[in-house]
Amino acid sequence: MVKPSKEFEKKLELYIKLIEEKLQSIAAVPNSPDAMVCEAMKYSLLAGGKRIRPVITIACAELFGGNIDDAVTVGCALECIHTYSLIHDDLPCMDNDDLRRGKPTCHKVFPENIALLAGDALLNKAFEIMSDKDNFISLNERTMIELVRTLSQASGTKGMIGGQVIDLINEKRDDVDIQELILMHKKKTGALIEAAASLGCIIGGVIENEEFNKISQFSSNLGLAFQIKDDILDVTGNEDILGKPIGSDKESGKNTFVTLLGLEKAEYILKRHTEVSISALEYFGDKAWFLKELAVSLLIREK
Template structure:
């Protein structure tokens, strides 16, 4: 399949849904909604919601009810980027080639925009208007997955560990723990939520979870490599940011070539976990390969 065409089509689907549910920039309070829209529609790849759609598709599920579930992952991801860029955290000036949210709207508004995107994600997952075809018990399970993936034992917990590891001589297991939470848990949630919405069996959910855990690691390794090898134009932000903050990364332990090999091995394992799935899982297979081949 043409993975780039698939990504473009799915990204357009997600963007059109997000546009339909997100308040306009003229909605009061105006500055808040301008700030939310500024980051949400800044040109993200939409990998997490696309993984949700692809996981559901692997089980033959394409009902409209999957879109708010998928979109909730992008809202969480965008909120995390706004907060991650703040002076008290990574203190970044650029994101996706544009000034970061707090550089445009100020720190207070950036924090509140992130808070609003976070809570809007749970609104989408729970709103009766978007629940056609999903029984209440399954929707509760989806909300639980989103909370675990993004919360204190997931993405937020990983961000805490990442901050605490700056300028520290951490070992490889510690690095793996950081990234299993900071990056991996939200990707894991994205795939599991698609599978749960589609009514996956216990065995199917286990296989898709294992797939997600491997591509979550591959995604972070690829990010670490890009931080070393990418240009500002490709990344949309300054390269070598991890080294400047005193962070150890996979290239620190393995070198660039060794890290790339490790990422490729993760992709191979991820695809192997899809052995019991047919052609409907081809998007997941190609997404795994794309994750390590991307340039930003």
């Protein structure tokens, strides 16, 4: 695996510029009595992050000739769901975190009840965006419904929320094994990353065929690799991406790939999952160059 190219960095930068512009417009605060909740939504939506999910949506759409603007819109709807899950995960009754990515969490800047409602509103917003034909250039209602179906199933109890629940239950157990940890992360983190890729496919007109399956193989392995890397960075990194003290997961007794497998084995399976994700892309040859380099860049990232 070679280091990502200048061409990759340039394209990634362009994608992120498009995403941040769209998120800015989604986060616009109206002049109305409920402005405070919109301020809280904006605070969390624009608090940074790698935007990995919308990047995947756009790249998959582009691979299949889908409209890029529509992919940016759908990717940002997905980012609304990711952001809501972070706001609710940080609440006192959940992880009770004061910092995220080095900044105060939503409920530390706004009243806790406003943070709760901002999370609700961002989840809801994703579906407001996805169901309004005025937001799209090339998509018809049939495609839009397929997108809503894919996203809602990924974010519900069969996907992300299911993973959050298993995580809460596992935290109270001291006998969680690696298969259970994988199952939890396949849902909690993996479901939205897989959905990001599926949404891009659907925008490109690719649904339930061999191409779709190859992309699913790519994204499911990438999702797991992404989480393993997070766990490794929590132990080895210079800066924890969540803004928590380094190694705090280990101290808190939280199960991670590193605590269950040790650093060496965790690094081995990280590399293995990255390789499998890239090999799934061989089906597309050079056309999938950006996604291949993306997988490598996530493998070697330092935060």
